[in-house]
Amino acid sequence: MPRYNPATIEPKWQNYWDVNKTFQCPEMPRGEKVYVLDMFPYPSGAGLHVGHPEGYTATDIVARFSRMKGKTVLHPMGYDAFGLPAEEYAIRTNTPPRVSTENNIANFTRQLKMLGFSYDWDRCLSTTDVDYFKWTQWIFLELYDTWFDFEQQKGRPIAELPIPADVQSAGAFAVEAYRDRHRLAYQDEALVNWCPGLGTVLANEEVIDGKSERGNHPVQRIPLRQWMLRITAYGDRLIHDLEPLDWSPSIKKLQSDWIGRSTGAEVDFPVIASEQFSDWKASRAKSAFPEQQPSGTIRVYTTRPDTLYGATYMVIAPEHPLVKSIVTSEQAAAVKAYCDAAAFKSDRDRTDGDKKKTGVFTGAHAINPVTGKAIPVWIADYVLIGYGTGAIMAVPAHDDRDFEFAQAYKLPIVCVVKPESNSEVLDAILAGQVCYTGPGNAMNSGAIDGLDTDQAKSSIIESLSQQGIAKEAVNYKLRDWLFSRQRFWGEPFPILHELDKDGNPTGRKRAVDQATLPVDLPHLEDFKPHGRPEPPLAKADDSWLYVTIDGVRYRRETNTMPQWAGSCWYYLRFIDPKNAKAIVDPAKEKAWMPVDLYIGGAEHAVLHLLYARFWHKVLYDRGHVSQPEPFQKLVNQGMILGEVEYTGYQLSDGSWVSSTALEKSDNGLIDRVSKQLVEAVKVEESEVTKVGDSFVLISNEKIRIDSRAHKMSKARGNVINPDSVVSEYGADSLRLYEMFMGPLEATKPWSTKGVNGVRNFLDRVWRLMIDTQGDGNDLLDCIQDVEPTPEQNRVLHSTIMHVTKDIETLGFNTPIARMMEFVNFFTKESVRPKRAMEALVLLLAPYAPHIAEELWQALGNSQSLTYEPWPTYDEAMTRTSEIEIPLQINGKVRAKVMVPSGATVEQMEAAGRNHEKIHEWLEGKAIVKAIVIPGRMVNFVVK
RNA sequence: GCCGCUGUGGCGAAAUGGCAGACGCAGCAGAUUUAAAAUCUGCUGGGGCGUAAAGUCCCGUGUGGGUUCGAGUCCCACCAGCGGUACCA
Incomplete structure (x- = not known):
């Protein structure tokens, strides 16, 4: 009667797990610890996607496997619940964000529990x-400090910042301002990505192709006073500390x-007349390179100082402060027109279209400091205000962009680097007709002539x-991280702005105690x-908005965190x-960190991981955590696509057009x-066949016909x-299928038939042990408490071996195949030793924990198998007494022969030489060499 | 354009430089059944020779080269698909 019924x-x-708190994790590890972490989800209204359980199952397998290996496992789950979509949804449905967020979290929790993940739910957080x-705000204050x-x-406490004498003597206000300029969390007037559609500014990373990542609204650049985090200060360490981490090389490279x-x-x-140049040079020679760019000079950043002699003009960004002066x-009129147009263009517009470079001459000239020659200063939007100094020296002979611009505006091109090799276009390069960006030897470059590129750089x-x-x-x-948002649903900044008697800000800030x-x-x-770019929190009651401390009135910061x-x-x-006393107890932090395995989607490869590493380093510098990096091993799961679809193309009269006979037009695909x-038409699998490499x-x-799996989407x-x-x-079955689909990191299409296949496997596991004719979960009579036969032992032990080794290397698909082979084998056995059945159930448990627990119970156990030894x-x-080895001649298999599994090289070679078929093949030929790989094969090289 | 990933049967895939295609899906055949479903068993890369079976040979891991006794695996060049990125001086 009882069939397998999930x-x-x-x-x-x-x-059972809930009531018995089976997966509760102790405060401190006992013995070896493993911290297995999923990237926690954003609890959207749509609920869990099949992509989520892929990574979650992988970590769950590791967690359950590790418990059975006797390790103490920390395996938690929580919710990343602040953010735009919740707020958008709240606005649309007119529910407070907290209410809709809590509903979504409840639904996610239900779904996660339904999948049987072994989280310690007592540690769940949002x-x-x-x-x-509260502690996110606390960390912000650490950044501020x-x-x-x-x-x-x-990173060091702001109190330890050395104050220069001139600042000190300018008074307390100046000192305060000086400190504010050096904090890791600082306010700055920045050109920001203002998104009117979302009513907020966005980080550069949240803008894709000039549109908001969330919602796809257009984004403009406007100047606004914003909170910034000085992540660039940690740039070197963020690169350097990547090296020892167990992350894929491609993610490291991406970061x-x-x-x-x-x-x-x-x-x-210098922007001066040529006659003044020698005076300028003389005055510069007396002092060091000025910290701040002095007025009357254009400061550029270049990675190719060796090409300085070839700088024939300059370009500054339209937003550059020198433009006006x-x-x-x-x-003036032309410049104003150009800059105004550039300001109203989003980045998208600037780069869109034919990408032809545009610019305008300022009328001004600067002096090339090595040649002493006056060169024109242009304005062009191919120079970005946000990078380097917002100004460049243009070396058209050795930079593609400058070359293109110089050609468009007929600016001089002077070759100053001779390519190392004699290429066909050498003459054209020397004549300035072709751009060469590679290394070479300096020419037309005064004192550095002849030096190679590296020497020339350091010399100049x-x-x-x-x-x-x-x-x-x-x-x-x-860039520094733009950290404030003009939205409601985020953490408020714990910052107060001091007000004067008239209620106007004084510019002084105070951290909330x-x-x-x-x-x-x-x-x-x-x-x-x-x-408008004003935060909604500004609409709060005065009782929230205004605070008086020691007789001084303050207004709260009304931006929220991203x-x-x-x-x-x-x-x-x-x-x-x-x-309640700290972000984390230092002793516990030391015991559990770092995260030993972190699995999540590749879309977080740069942003989340970079930001988290940055915060972690600040906490490390300030002594709150014990190690500089949080995530020791990182794995990115691949995307799960929808089912494979076949798409054909039809003209309006219904006649078919080959998918190879199409081209793109403005209105869509055309013949x-x-x-x-x-028109794209969905074609059923039964109407399609494969001829050669393609479907027809x-x-x-x-x-x-096109055959392709697409990204899952509501629209499709x-x-x-x-x-x-x-x-x-x-x-x-879902867990098992998601693992069986292929390697964790690969992108793979969903197949409902495949789910059916693994369900079939679980049915077979069930029938391997359970009498489906009985009333209860009675074991079959063929399950007996006997010693396995040698052959059964071989299957048993090799299954255990392969499953164990593959899980250890995070190969989650192949162990399933091994267990299938085990079941295929034992299904044919009329006596099935109980010991072997127990082992299978334990091996299966990390993948399919529910059926495993049920079978474990049926096998006569009263306790959960969670902590059973692996x-x-x-x-x-696992070895047989005899093995079959291939006999090759010149690398081609010509015969096979049985040899004892421990056969020596000599025995194997002899077995090969004596083989009848090998004799036939050797007729009239001589063996030059015999290659014998013990336990593997024999190869004769013949002539 | 640049960067990255991936190319293996009808499909998802497997393979420490050593018998390519394990395992699963789909398909075919058989057993069971009054019949079907379910289940169990077997076959299943392509092509020759062979009536067939047994057997046997050739070809085959995107393409073209290379290294090697031996290459899906290593090296070089290229092609295709997917993903990311976009004037970063």
């Missing part, structure tokens, strides 16, 4: 918990490229540094953005989630020949809902 088994065991964001000492390469460290020089070009009256930096004209410099593509944290969100009737804030440190809080629009219609093999209608998979096949194997048992 619908009853699964809730039963989930309840970034929106007041008790949690820290400056970066570049000499020591370390390193994102930080984008480059070295070169800053060089000053250097432009000549004749050019050295000489110009002595003359006070240049200095070595480092730059990062990474740590003892009075958290600063909770005020209740707002209306939390909608209003299309969604990333909460996810920057949650892995620390899981270690000690209820601690290349007739130029008519085609069965009815007309000339018509090629190919989203798989975990709830329905669980109700149809069970959670164990089965062990004896490698000697």
Whole structure:
């Protein structure tokens, strides 16, 4: 009677685990610890996606496996619940964000529990918990209280910041301002990505192609006073400390490229008349290179100081502060028109279209400090205000962009680097007709002529540094992190702005006393953005907004933190989630950190991981954590695509067009020949066949059909809902299938038939042991308490061996195949030793815990198998007494022969030479050499 | 353009430089059944020779080269698909 029925088994065991707190993790590890972490989800209204359980199952397998290996396992789960979508949803449905967020969290929790993950739910947290964001605010105050000492390469308390004498003598206000300029959390007037559609500013990372990542709204650049975090100060360490981490090289490279460290020089070009140049040079020679760019000079950043002699013009960004002061009256109108147009363009518009470079002449000239020649200063939007100094020396002969611009505006091109090799276009390069960006030897370059590129760089930096004209410099593509948002649903900043008697800000700030944290969100009737860059918290009651301390009145900071804030440190809080005195108890932190395995989607490869590493380093510098890096091993799971779809293309009259005969047009795909629009039509698998490398219609093999799995999306209608998979096949089948699909890191298409296949396997496991004719979970009579036969032992031990080794290397798909082989084998055995059955159940438990617990119970055990020792194997048992080895001639298999498994090289070679078929093949030939790989094969090299 | 990843049967895939295609899906055949479902058993890369079976040979891991006794695996060049990125001086 009882067939395998996950619908009853699964809730039963989930309840058992809950009631018995089976997965409760002790405060401190006992023996070896393992911290296995998932990237916690954003609890959207749509619920869990099938992509989520992929990583979660992988970590769950590791967690369960580790428990059975006797390790203490920390395996927590929580929610990254602040952020835009919750707020958008709240506005749309007119529910307070906290209410909708809590509903979503409840639904996510239900779904996660339904999948049987072995989380310690007592440690569950949400970034929106007041008790949690209290500590997020606390960490912000640490950032606010820290400056970066570049000499020591370390964040230090602001109180230790040396104050220069001139600042000191300017008074307390100046000292305060000086400190504010050096804090890791500082306010700055910055050009920000203002998104009117969302009513907030966004970080550079949240803007994709000039549109907001969330919602795809257009983004403009406007100047606004904002909170920034000085992540660039940690740029070198963020690159350097990547090296020892157990992350994939590609993720490391991605992070390193994102930080984008480059070295070169800053060089000053004076904007003066040629006659004044020698005076300028003389005055510079007396003093060092000025810290701040002096007025009347354009400071550029270049990675190729060796090409300085080839700088034939300059370009400054349209937003550059010098634009106003250097432009000549004749050019004023043209410059204004150009800059205005650039300001209103989003980045998207600037780079869109034909990408032709545009610019305008300022009328001004600067002096090339090495040639003494006057060169024109242009304005062009291909120079970005946010990188380097916002100004460049243009070396058209050796930079593609400058070359293109110089050609467009007929500016001079002078070759100053001779390529190392004699290429065909050498003459054209020397003549300035072709751009060459590679290394070579300096030419037309005065004192550095003949030096190779590296020597030329250091030589010119050295000489110009002595003359006070240049200095070595480092730059990062990474910008400081824009940290404030004009939205309601985020952590409030624990900062107060001092007001004078008239209620106007004095410019002084005060950190909220740590003892009075958290600063909770005020209740707002209306939390909608209003299309102006003013935060909704400004609409809070005065009782929230204004604070008086020691007789001084303050107004609260009304910006909120971005969604990333909460996810920057949650892995620390899981270690000690209820601690009321500190973010985490230092002894526990030391015992549990670092995270031993961190699994999540590759979309967080740069942002989340970079931000979290940055915060962690600040906490490390300030003595709150014991190690500089939080995530020892990182694995990115691949994307799960929808089911494979076949798509054909039809003209309006219904006739088919081959998918190879199409081209793109503005209105969509068209037939290349007739130029008519085609319509994409879904074709059933049964109507398609494969010919050669491509799929075609069965009815007309000339018509090629596209075969492709697409990203799951509501619009395409190919989203798989975990709830329905669980109700149809069970959670164990879903878990098993997600692992069986292929390697964790690969992108792979969903297949409902595949789910059915693993469900079939679980049915077979069930029938291997359970009498489905009986009333209860009775074992079959063939399950007997007997010693396995040698052959059974071989299967048993080799299954244990392979499953164990593969899980240890995070190969989750192949152990399933091994267990299938085990089941296929024992299904044919008329006597099935109980010991072997028990071992299988334990091996299966990390993958399919519910059925495993049920079978474990049926095998006569009363306790959960969670802490049962992992089965062990004896490698000697996995071997047969005789093995079949291939006999090759010149690398081709010509025969096979049985040899004893321990056969020596000599025995194997003899077995090969004596083989009848080998004799036939050797007729008339001589063996030059015999290659024997013990236990593997024999190869004869013959002539 | 640049960077990264991936190319193996009808499909998902497996393979410390050593018998390519384990395992699963789909398909085919058989057993069971009044019948079907379910289940169990077997076959299943392509092509020759062979009536067939047994057997046997050739080809085959995107393409072209290379290293090696031996290459899906290592090296070079290229092609295709997917993902990321976009004037970072």
